[in-house]
Amino acid sequence: AGVRRLVHVSALGVDAQAPSRYLRSKAAGEAVLQVATQTSALDLTVLRPSLVVGAGDRSVNLFAVLQASFPLMPLAGANAQLQPVWVQDLARALVEVLVRREAIGQTYEIAGPRVLTLAELVRLAGQVAGHPRPVLPLPGPVATLQALAMECLPGEPLLSRD
Numbered sequence: 001a002g003v004r005r006l007v008h009v010s011a012l013g014v015d016a017q018a019p020s021r022y023l024r025s026k027a028a029g030e031a032v033l034q035v036a037t038q039t040s041a042l043d044l045t046v047l048r049p050s051l052v053v054g055a056g057d058r059s060v061n062l063f064a065v066l067q068a069s070f071p072l073m074p075l076a077g078a079n080a081q082l083q084p085v086w087v088q089d090l091a092r093a094l095v096e097v098l099v100r101r102e103a104i105g106q107t108y109e110i111a112g113p114r115v116l117t118l119a120e121l122v123r124l125a126g127q128v129a130g131h132p133r134p135v136l137p138l139p140g141p142v143a144t145l146q147a148l149a150m151e152c153l154p155g156e157p158l159l160s161r162d
Helices: 021-038 060-069 087-099 118-129 140-152
Strands: 005-009 043-049 073-076 107-110 135-138
Touching: 005 021, 005 087, 021 043, 043 087, 060 073, 060 118, 073 118, 073 140, 087 107, 118 135, 135 140
Parallel strands: 005 043, 043 107, 073 135
Antiparallel strands: none
């Protein structure tokens, strides 16, 4: 109670009609908050970051660990383009929109300065970790089978068909 200002961190590419469950869920979250702003005095700003990277992240660090363990990296979506944002840059953006009244009611897409393919990002993770491995791009059907198998493992899947 008493909360007046909210900055919601969503995701780049949100769309209620997206094929990705993740992006649809982010769109649903944004929609709930938009309704809340119409029925309350809540001041909302939405940040939509690209892939967030930094110490302890769950993506780049995972790729580094996998490369330390395996002789090559089979990779679904190797040519997918990403524009990762450093976690500290996202944190700066969050603070910035909190202190600027003109940010209220706005949605900002946040990305880093460099566009990389997923394969390039994976290679970079391996190099930085000291375990560079060759990347083996997987064709679509094989990638789907790989993701399906990962979804069947116990715990949170490292990879999903989403």
